[in-house]
Amino acid sequence: MNEEAVQAAIDAALAGHTTINLEIYYWWCTALMICIHAGFLAYEMGASRSKNSLASGTKNILAFAFMIPTFFAFGWWIYLAGYSWPFGADGIDLKGAWDYEGAAGGVPWGESMGPNLQDQATGVFWAAFTLFAATTASVYSGAVIERIRLSAFIITAVLLGSVVWILGASWGWHPTGWMVVEWGYRDVAAAGVVHTIAGFFALGVLIPLGPRIGKYNVDGSANDLRGHNMPLTLTGLMLIIVGFFGFLGACLIYDPAGNWVNIYGIPSNLSAFVFNTLMGFAGGIIGAYFLTRDPFWMMSGGLGGIFSVAAGIDLFYPPLAFLLGFIGGIIIPVGAKMLEKMGIDDAVGAVAVHGFCGVWGLLAVGIFCAGYPGAEGIPAISFMGQLKGAGVMILLGFVPGLVMALILRILGILRVRNEVELLGLDVAEIPSIAYPEFGGEGEMIPEYDEPRRREPPRRPPPRRDDRRPPPPRRDDRRPPPRPRNAGDRPQGGPGRRPAPPPAQSDDSVTRVRPPSNDSTRVRPPSTDPKNRRP
Amino acid sequence: MNTSPVESFDGAGVIYTFGGNPEMLQAIFWLMCAVMVLVVLGSIVHEISVGRKHKKR
Numbered sequence: 001m002n003e004e005a006v007q008a009a010i011d012a013a014l015a016g017h018t019t020i021n022l023e024i025y026y027w028w029c030t031a032l033m034i035c036i037h038a039g040f041l042a043y044e045m046g047a048s049r050s051k052n053s054l055a056s057g058t059k060n061i062l063a064f065a066f067m068i069p070t071f072f073a074f075g076w077w078i079y080l081a082g083y084s085w086p087f088g089a090d091g092i093d094l095k096g097a098w099d100y101e102g103a104a105g106g107v108p109w110g111e112s113m114g115p116n117l118q119d120q121a122t123g124v125f126w127a128a129f130t131l132f133a134a135t136t137a138s139v140y141s142g143a144v145i146e147r148i149r150l151s152a153f154i155i156t157a158v159l160l161g162s163v164v165w166i167l168g169a170s171w172g173w174h175p176t177g178w179m180v181v182e183w184g185y186r187d188v189a190a191a192g193v194v195h196t197i198a199g200f201f202a203l204g205v206l207i208p209l210g211p212r213i214g215k216y217n218v219d220g221s222a223n224d225l226r227g228h229n230m231p232l233t234l235t236g237l238m239l240i241i242v243g244f245f246g247f248l249g250a251c252l253i254y255d256p257a258g259n260w261v262n263i264y265g266i267p268s269n270l271s272a273f274v275f276n277t278l279m280g281f282a283g284g285i286i287g288a289y290f291l292t293r294d295p296f297w298m299m300s301g302g303l304g305g306i307f308s309v310a311a312g313i314d315l316f317y318p319p320l321a322f323l324l325g326f327i328g329g330i331i332i333p334v335g336a337k338m339l340e341k342m343g344i345d346d347a348v349g350a351v352a353v354h355g356f357c358g359v360w361g362l363l364a365v366g367i368f369c370a371g372y373p374g375a376e377g378i379p380a381i382s383f384m385g386q387l388k389g390a391g392v393m394i395l396l397g398f399v400p401g402l403v404m405a406l407i408l409r410i411l412g413i414l415r416v417r418n419e420v421e422l423l424g425l426d427v428a429e430i431p432s433i434a435y436p437e438f439g440g441e442g443e444m445i446p447e448y449d450e451p452r453r454r455e456p457p458r459r460p461p462p463r464r465d466d467r468r469p470p471p472p473r474r475d476d477r478r479p480p481p482r483p484r485n486a487g488d489r490p491q492g493g494p495g496r497r498p499a500p501p502p503a504q505s506d507d508s509v510t511r512v513r514p515p516s517n518d519s520t521r522v523r524p525p526s527t528d529p530k531n532r533r534p
Numbered sequence: 535m536n537t538s539p540v541e542s543f544d545g546a547g548v549i550y551t552f553g554g555n556p557e558m559l560q561a562i563f564w565l566m567c568a569v570m571v572l573v574v575l576g577s578i579v580h581e582i583s584v585g586r587k588h589k590k591r
Contacts, residue, residue: 267543272550290573293580315538317550317559319566326569368551372538381538 015256019120022254026124032246033131035239037064040138042236045434047227047348048145051424053434056145063137063157071130072113075162077106079129082170083177128250132169132194133161135247139198140401142348144205146212146225147421150429152405152414159404160201160397168396169193172389175265175375184379185389186369188262189251189273189310191361192389197397199355202346203339204401208409211345213421222340225347230296237299241281244306248273248313262314265375272314279318280309280325287329294333300349301329304357311386312365315372324364328357355397362390 048056081103088097105112112122137157172179179185262268284305288297305325335352366386408414420428552558
């Protein structure tokens with residue numbers, strides 16, 4: 001083998017390893033992102049009152065499940081085809097502005113949308129984007145808990161996760177998206193395309209949906225409808241943070257040459273990401289602590305701190321990221337309070353955490369990173385570009401959410417009936433209950449314990465002539481003579497208690513619940529007289 | 535305001551904001567420290583006031 005052949009073999013091996021590394025990297029980013037959904041599950045169940053906790057959890061699980069096939073069906077195609085929509089060559093062109101040829105690989109029956117030994121990238125990229133989509137749905141789901149119908153939630157979540165946010169991603173999170181090309185819009189870790197869109201979509205739904213019963217008094221003052229399990233909520237929030245390391249990692253691209261670039265093709269690296277992720281997280285927690293000292297808002301502040309730095313996560317000086325996160329941590333409780341005063345009942349503060357912090361993050365890039373160059377032919381970052389981009393993201397989230405929720409309300413399928421809301425969604429919608437030990441229909445009480453709890457049966461007061469005889473004299477204290485046969489057995493000699501009466505079917509002693517047909521119940525105690533308690 | 539230290543990606547190393555202005559970086563760093571001190575002081579004041587309230591009870 002000559003030298004050229006050896007070099008060619010080495011190059012081929014390196015290229016193969018790079019491709020495999022790419023697959024491995026996105027595989028584990030996707031796996032880590034599932035922690036976001038585990039976190040949202042715990043977060044929203046804990047933030048619900050106990051009568052609604054399983055319904056909130058079910059909603060979250062279904063959002064995840066519905067996002068996967070719908071994103072396969074049309075979400076991925078929209079990302080590949082919609083980067084210039086609705087602007088065609090001659091102005092607005094709603095039909096012709098899609099890139100049908102470029103998105104041919106994204107149709108559900110395309111060769112790349114399934115097992116293909118020649119394509120080691122499409123599957124893992126599709127999976128990462130699907131998890132981004134599921135994240136948007138989870139972000140939105142927390143705001144509407146405890147009164148939205150499950151079916152209405154699924155419809156709106158699919159609209160958000162598989163249509164709206166991915167269209168925004170195609171516009172502003174794609175190297176040739178029209179917002180990027182025209183305005184130099186920069187949103188490296190999806191502060192706008194995921195968080196702003198999801199937060200304002202939630203706001204759009206919340207307006208027609210209305211507040212929970214009991215949230216507002218007649219005079220307009222608000223009540224604090226606390227969730228039933230704050231520790232579960234806090235644990236969930238921390239799990240979301242863990243998952244976001246996968247999310248943010250998947251915002252970097254490991255290119256075939258083995259280099260890191262961000263979603264716009266601009267050189268970047270994981271070290272830059274991790275500096276600012278951690279600093280923003282810390283700043284957000286401390287900012288919320290400074291203002292509220294409430295652990296719920298502190299953990300939400302940690303999330304908001306990350307979103308506040310997400311748009312420029314690979315550019316900020318880390319102490320600046322801390323300060324941006326700190327401001328984000330202050331924005332959240334202030335924004336949530338403002339919405340509450342406006343009569344908007346956001347159960348978990350999702351609009352403030354994701355919507356407001358996302359906008360703040362986009363503007364911060366315009367303020368602190370202005371002039372940073374784009375890839376070839378892309379304008380540099382500018383404040384006006386970021387401001388216009390934030391406006392587009394707000395509208396892109398808010399308008400579809402509002403319109404869809406209004407349609408569902410007109411059809412009468414947006415919100416559960418008042419009786420159901422008062423009773424609890426778990427009882428109405430879920431064939432199970434969260435805490436059976438603490439009451440609720442279908443409670444199972446093992447009958448085995450029943451007799452033990454009863455007081456011992458009272459004996460009837462003895463008649464005067466049945467009273468115990470006086471204690472025997474000393475010479476009488478000897479054992480009674482041994483009976484010669486069973487018939488001679490004494491029935492109660494001097495110095496002894498009278499023998500117990502023969503067993504009777506006294507219901508007060510042996511009464512048990514009638515046997516149930518339910519196989520899960522414990523068998524009642526035997527009615528055999530030998531097993532009865534005295 | 536152009537706060538970017540980078541004009542092209544050729545040889546770009548330190549890419550964070552205000553990278554070309556060390557005084558500005560130091561000012562941001564000390565501002566971060568000041569914020570943390572402020573928060574800790576605020577926490578001490580809060581704890582003292584809460585303690586007084588409970589003492590009165």
